[in-house]
Amino acid sequence: MKAEIITIGDEILIGQIVDTNSAWIAHELNSIEIDIVRKSSIPDNKIEIFKAIDYAKKEADIIILTGGLGPTDDDYTKDALAEYFNSKLILNLEVLRQIEVFILKRGSEMNVRNRNQALVPDNCKVIPNNRGTAPGMWFNFDGKILISMPGVPFEMKAMMTNNILPELSKLTTDLQIIHKLVLTQGIAESKLAELLEDWESKLPKEIKVAYLPSPGIIKLRLTAKSSSTLWLESILSEQIEKLSHVIPDYICGYNAETLEEVVGKTLTEKMLTLSVAESCTGGNISHLITRVSGSSNYFKGSIVAYSNEIKESFLGLNKRILDKYGAVSKQTVEGMALGARLLFKTDYAIATSGIAGPTGGTEDKPVGTIWIAVSDNKGVYSKKFIFGDQREQNIQRSSLTAFNMLLRRIDNKEM
Amino acid sequence: MKAEIITIGDEILIGQIVDTNSAWIAHELNSIEIDIVRKSSIPDNKIEIFKAIDYAKKEADIIILTGGLGPTDDDYTKDALAEYFNSKLILNLEVLRQIEVFILKRGSEMNVRNRNQALVPDNCKVIPNNRGTAPGMWFNFDGKILISMPGVPFEMKAMMTNNILPELSKLTTDLQIIHKLVLTQGIAESKLAELLEDWESKLPKEIKVAYLPSPGIIKLRLTAKSSSTLWLESILSEQIEKLSHVIPDYICGYNAETLEEVVGKTLTEKMLTLSVAESCTGGNISHLITRVSGSSNYFKGSIVAYSNEIKESFLGLNKRILDKYGAVSKQTVEGMALGARLLFKTDYAIATSGIAGPTGGTEDKPVGTIWIAVSDNKGVYSKKFIFGDQREQNIQRSSLTAFNMLLRRIDNKEM
Missing domain, CATH: 3.90.950.20 (CinA-like)
Incomplete structure (x- = not known):
């Protein structure tokens, strides 16, 4: 299955924050065999949200939105979704109770903005937020799925982990994807590519290689897809073993990020x-x-x-x-x-x-x-x-x- | 003027790296009055590159690409651009010399991949890369600008700072823009915003304030635009002086990045x-x-x-x-x-x-x-x-x- 991740927020477009959500989401979706076809970041603006969904649904089966669900006046995502799906906002009593509990626990009092967060489009399934006040929303439409979550990383991550990933993983195919990392040191990317030319050309078609350079280190990422994990593990091990003989002087580690x-x-x-x-x-x-x-x-x-x-x-x-x-x-x-x-x-x-x-x-x-x-x-x-x-x-x-x-x-x- | 930033690389879409380039670029373009209408991340794939450019040019005057310019076989951006613009790749001798100097300095030898990096589309203006081997490319087409840079942050940043921002700023405005930074420490963003409410509300209209938070420090960026630099300097100094009385306990420095x-x-x-x-x-x-x-x-x-x-x-x-x-x-x-x-x-x-x-x-x-x-x-x-x-x-x-x-x-x- 294919997904697009859309992050919503003016603060992303003016470069005030680095979007770390989409990398995390991509990584998690990948682990349940969902490929990311594109990521995009758009402003807090209804028209832009409509356009982004229209564009995304051309290719993606799943559209993941984050951001724009806060209680302040510069957040538009929920209204935009209600309008996009031509649905009504209705008060969800369960969400209201969750928000009340959340606010009271923190020694604050409910205000009208908090109460408005319990309004949700009538055609969505609510995803509970146990770390904040904005509920997540799951829409099924035209054979596709649209999921909207808050942009606050630790709220979003809890929703993904507890609710969304378990649901989505039921829908994905039987193909397994495995990544292996090989860390190399002391060699330039072009030189490394030259040394690996022969090895790369003989790789089984299930395996793809990417070069991930950063100062002082180049990571090689081997990605393989197949219906059998055992088979994947075995062909990857075999190729990494071969690789270790091609560049014995430059490999400095396996399956670590640093x-x-x-x-x-x-x-x-x-x-x-x-x-x-x-x-x-x-x-x-x-x-x-x-x-x-x-x-x-x-x-x-x-x-x-x-x-x-x-x-x-x-x-x-x-x-x-x-x-x-x-x-x-x-x-x-x-x-x-x-x-x-x-x-x-x-x-x-x-x-x-x-x-x-x-x-x-x-x-x-x-x-x-x-x-x-x-x-x-x-x-x-x-x-x-x-x-x-x-x-x-x-x-x-x-x-x-x-x-x-x-x-x-x-x-x-x-x- | 409006810009779209497109980051190219499978490693971004599988969530293996967090894209920090686009936030930096957005921030810099913003400072010369270029608005970012969208950011997108796409895989290393020609068709996706074509589609992304087609989609971006509907709204953006300037399209900024990063990534996919490495010397290895998983990089397609340059070929894709040559094909998109229907141009030929020709050997640029100046680029070749730069690459040779760069490689020799590091005690390596040129190989065919390094040499291929000196091939550039015949319709682009080359942007020199003094920190790596992949040249940047500047295309003018249909009244728009497309700029392609390497994805390695410190190569990209040098190109932007030394070549691209000075060029682009000529196109944007005759107004002078001055930024001043005030570093604060030991206070949360929401609390700082509360303390500064009154001061902010009384700022001259020429001055805009942005909060740039990162762990342990929040930078306040004061940006002022006018046709007179002297006037700008004087109103900024006046406001920073006022600010120093509002939050004397939290200001820890001026006009430094760190x-x-x-x-x-x-x-x-x-x-x-x-x-x-x-x-x-x-x-x-x-x-x-x-x-x-x-x-x-x-x-x-x-x-x-x-x-x-x-x-x-x-x-x-x-x-x-x-x-x-x-x-x-x-x-x-x-x-x-x-x-x-x-x-x-x-x-x-x-x-x-x-x-x-x-x-x-x-x-x-x-x-x-x-x-x-x-x-x-x-x-x-x-x-x-x-x-x-x-x-x-x-x-x-x-x-x-x-x-x-x-x-x-x-x-x-x-x-």
Whole structure:
């Protein structure tokens, strides 16, 4: 089945908020085999709502609307739907009771705006809202389904999860869809595509590949559809196994959204601990690691040493090494990693030192020159990279590259 | 003028990524008086691209496309546009040279896919991409404009800022537009709107206000249009002066995009230095500070102490204090701030300790309980906050709240 998602709200069109609802909805619908043919965002305006529904119903079996159901004067969706379906707004006593309970629980009093929220078109099935006052609405028309929900993410998500997804999943086909992610690091998209040309051309027709690039990492998404989950799992595993031989040096993880999650899983599974000494990455490595819930099980801490004195006094770096080779050098970054591992008493430590830019470059060491080191109980390993001239990108790429080096070191792979 | 934004990419329709490009583009176009009539997201598919352009051109004067310009086989936008406009793809030598320079700088070699990116439709004006290999394209057709850009946010943003917005703004108006930003911290949007009701109602008609909320900070954007820049500057200054008396406790900066920039400017101007001891924020404070170019002038470093041992051994915290009051306490966070300031020998130090969640809460200290301290040569000041149950939000709000406390302390304001 095919769906279109329409988000309604002036605040989306002026760029005041980023629409996160539609990605979440798309992901959930996908998981019950509903393909999204289009997403659109339109203003709070009746005519635009009519036009959007007319356009959507040409292709979609299911039209999902969010937004425009609030109690204030700038919300039009409910009136627009009543008009579109030529139906009357009637007071729904069950909804009214829900709203009353909701308002009272919060120590407020019902006003006329709250009461008006219990008016619903007479041709819709009401979807209860247990997290807010605006009910959801389900319309069947011309063999199609239109569902309208509030735009507040946590109200919408509860409705979807508790009511809409269970209903819709009864209607979908028997085809299963499975996605697998393969994370790659250290290779440009065009180069990766070149290496994968042969592998891609020989893929079974059930499998599609997409490249999802972001600074420092490219995710490959393999999507397969078939009537048998077992079969899907087996052909996907087979192809991912093949892939691992085509680009062994670049794969850094599977079925995780981020590299820091892969790091977290790996360290947890192997019961290893990690510390960090950061110079050019300025805390970003620690931040990425600690974004992952549960990271306190493997992450002990880090030192952000943004000056040479700190590198000396905290990490035990020899002043002569700093003076002789400079802060951005193999000797310094290896000393930092070693120092961190000993100080924090961890199994592994990673360290970075480089010139993030935009200033600070020299002829020898241009902006983007980054040294990264990993220390474990067998030694210290380091590597130099030359990235670009964008500060934030250099920080992000350095961080992800450090994670990749750590993972390879843990796996005893060459770096 | 009216515009439609079309984002192209299967990854958007399956909900794998949240589209942040269109909100940014909408916001920028809005600032040069271009209204967004609709935003839509469509798959990487020629027919869908044709349909989307046909539908958009009914209403929009300007059609902005992002995405689908990568070097891989799942990108169709350029071919689709050539076909749509019935034009030929020709090798653009200038683009080819840019790509070569870009690739060589990164120590890679050109391959045929990179070379193919220099093929552009013969009826378009090329928009240079100085952050990647896919050129942008500008088409004039039927009195309308179609612009195609890569979907990678930082490539797209550079193209928009350097080339497209200056060009488009020539077409829109002769009026001068000036934006001023006022950063507020520590107040909810609805409460802020209530406090500003009177001030807003008395604004000169040339001035419009927008609320730009994000976790931990709400930016107020004042936009004024007139034919005289001097006049604009004077009425804006007057209103911002008035505003500073209405919400003196919540304003934390002016005319900066981020609070860390305000921190940077303030520390630089006053020649002060800063260090950090982070527990629950896990490196995010250091990361935000060091994102700002030039931060090495005032930022000495930080310790991310993710375990009690580290708080003891690095920051000199007394074990008895940790045992008696716990890691999330006034005593601990003040000890951390004091320890950091002394160790790093800085004028100021900030420290955080709390329960970012989603687990780890207790009855006494629920998830979202965060202590923040600021230490200077006059003493240590701390405050407890109870934020929500979302880990990333708690980390971000704690970081920005710490910046605000620092700025207030520097200004000798109450915290």
